Amino acid sequence: MHEICDGLIRRGFAVTLQAEHGERSNALGGQLARYARVITSSIGKLLQTDVVYFRSHFAAFPIALAARLLRKKTIQEINGVYGEAFVTHPRFARLRGILSWMQRLQYRWANALIAVTPQLVEWGSAEAGHGRAFHVGNGANTERFRPDGLRTERTLPxxxxxxxxxxxxxxxxxxxxxxxxxxxxxxxxxxxxxxxxxxxxxxxxxxxxxxxxxxxxxxxxxxxxxxxxxxxxxxxxxxxxxxxxxxxxxxxxxxxxxxxxxxxxxxxxxxxxxxxxxxxxxxxxxxxxxxxxxxxxxxxxxxxxxxxxxxxxxxxxxxHSWDARAAETADVIERVVRR
Structure with a gap:
């Protein structure tokens, strides 16, 4: 996300990133507290925003609802199907039905979807009930990750x-x-x-x-x-x-x-x-x-x-550089704004 944000800023966008920072606690209370901080901070900034870009997550539902009530345009980035969230966060698996519904509703409200694979574009379109889905894949920072440079030396290959x-x-x-x-x-x-x-x-x-x-x-x-x-x-x-x-x-x-x-x-x-x-x-x-x-x-x-x-x-x-991905993301944002 930092790479995409930097690329958008280079293209003239004003970007405010709301995200988790610092050490993570694996305890449920700590996790819910992090969600609450990001949700509260994000809702507080909606009035200053033209477009809200989400990394799709069930916990973002209150932000998506507030954006809808305020008639703010939204874009949802899809990195996987609903089940992936419960592999990462197994403690929420018992709430699979309601949490999946909350994500599906966010997709239906969205002005556009961005998915990281072509197959997820098709899946997201079907879940959202509209065809406003685009493929923007993953990438690499090709200035940092490149063939030339220092190599780690160890005794054995x-x-x-x-x-x-x-x-x-x-x-x-x-x-x-x-x-x-x-x-x-x-x-x-x-x-x-x-x-x-x-x-x-x-x-x-x-x-x-x-x-x-x-x-x-x-x-x-x-x-x-x-x-x-x-x-x-x-x-x-x-x-x-x-x-x-x-x-x-x-x-x-x-x-x-x-x-x-x-x-x-x-x-x-x-x-x-x-x-x-x-x-x-x-x-x-x-x-x-x-x-x-x-x-x-x-x-x-x-x-x-x-x-x-x-x-x-x-x-x-x-x-597949992040700058190329930022250009593709900028194109989707501009389409949403023009529409």
Whole structure:
């Protein structure tokens, strides 16, 4: 969102960002208090606003309702179907019906929808009951995430995953792959990110040899970590059935932008992007042996790894920078204002 906001400001828009800041508390009370602060602050600024742009969330319903009563134009950004919210926030799953209804109503009220995959454009249009939906995908900061620059040096070659330690990110698949006979000798798996799912902590803390957990890595250090890797991994699994409408994780764009090959699960969206390069290898979701073999292939053939990585970096720089995404977003806003 910061990248999009900066791009809109460069194009002459006045932007006020209302968002959560600072350390997060996982307790329900802390979460609800954060929602209340953002809602109250946002409603207070509606009178000064021409267009309200939401990152779609059920908790934004009071802001959307206030905007409707004040006849303010609204745009809803859709990053996933309703079920994804309950994977991220399982404590709200018992309220699935009412919370999904609250999001659907926001889509129906919206002057436009922006969705991150073509499949979500179709889904959002059907949910909203109108055709005012546009595709604006994810992207990368191509000034920070680029092929040239510092590379992290480690004693052994490594492959890298970064992101939250959750089951749907395929953490268990990666840990099992390291123990497969197909995993190449003396190659490390680096996991960078916080443990979001507490049930995974014991497995990560007692991981087998050649696994290193780095916890949180500052964003400014990520490019060097990616560039130093043999390959970067996005072995997503889908226990909740949320990938049917395509997924294009932000980390994938940043990995590709740094010029390293990627290994991804065969889900619409990210697999299509990788094949377009071609920028890496696509494997069946949850296939431990396929992941181990893919890592072995890239370790054994550095020239192939470099070719795939270079193609990915070229693709992201040419078509998937955040500045390009800001231009597409600006076009949608201007359409809404003109209408």
């Amino acid at each position: 490594y492959v890298l995953f970064f992101g939250g330690m959750t089951r749907w990110h395929g953490i268990e698949v990666m840990l099992d792959a390291v123990q497969s006979p197909a995993w190449p000798e003396n190659v490390d798996l680096l996991l960078a990110g916080p443990v979001v799912d507490p049930s995974l902590k014991a497995r990560i803390m007692n991981a087998p040899p050649h696994v290193a957990w780095l916890d949180r890595v500052p964003q400014e250090e990520l490019p060097a970590l990616i560039r130093g890797a043999v390959a970067a991994l996005v072995p997503t699994v889908d226990p909740s059935g949320i990938t049917a409408h395509g997924i294009t994780p932000l980390k994938l764009f940043e990995m590709m932008a740094c010029g390293r090959p990627v290994i991804v699960s065969d889900f619409r969206g990210m697999a299509d992007l990788v094949r377009q390069g071609p920028a890496g290898l696509v494997i069946p979701s949850g296939d431990v042996e396929a992941l181990a073999r893919a890592v072995s292939t890239l370790v054994a053939d550095p020239a192939l790894a470099d070719r795939l990585g270079a193609a990915g970096a070229e693709l992201i720089a040419a078509h």
